[in-house]
Amino acid sequence: NAGVTQTPKFRILKIGQSMTLQCTQDMNHNYMYWYRQDPGMGLKLIYYSVGAGITDKGEVPNGYNVSRSTTEDFPLRLELAAPSQTSVYFCASSQDPNYGYTFGSGTRLTVV
């Protein structure tokens, strides 16, 4: 049972490039989330999904896009990378948010 898997673990992008951060879970959870964590700070919600075909914005969605075509996958897309998007990105899933979340190991992204 792999839980929540994120790829890649590390990535360096140049300003203006685009990329997709992958997230997949094998627990059949309906709820999935993308967070970013800046140095010395807590996590902030970028986007979330309550089920396949449904996505919604979180606290800091600007510069990002998501899709949820299957229950298992929730990719995060950066279209025009900016230095302000340098951060560690975490994907999480939950069967019921009232009973906790499972987090992936993160993607460390640097934009230069």
Place this chain on the structure above:
Amino acid sequence: KQEVTQIPAALSVPEGENLVLNCSFTDSAIYNLQWFRQDPGKGLTSLLLIQSSQREQTSGRLNASLDKSSGRSTLYIAASQPGDSATYLCAVNKGAQKLVFGQGTRLTINP
């Protein structure tokens, strides 16, 4: 707006000591509060989750308490070990998919 604060930002103690990490939140209308552990370069590991109707939860050497009326939670670690060194994050669940995190407390246990 819900704000979550963790004090201190960093804590260093000798091995074997009992210690308390603090978490405060500004809005008492929460569903639950969760404590996580984060090791350097790793993801978050859930330690304890306290529902809004509960006062405390225990797991091994860890005990978390919740006082909604005062907007406080504490994580008590008994008989600390070097392996407990990590960053500890608390997060408040306000419902509507909103999990609000504190900044974390970086804990170092010295052998």
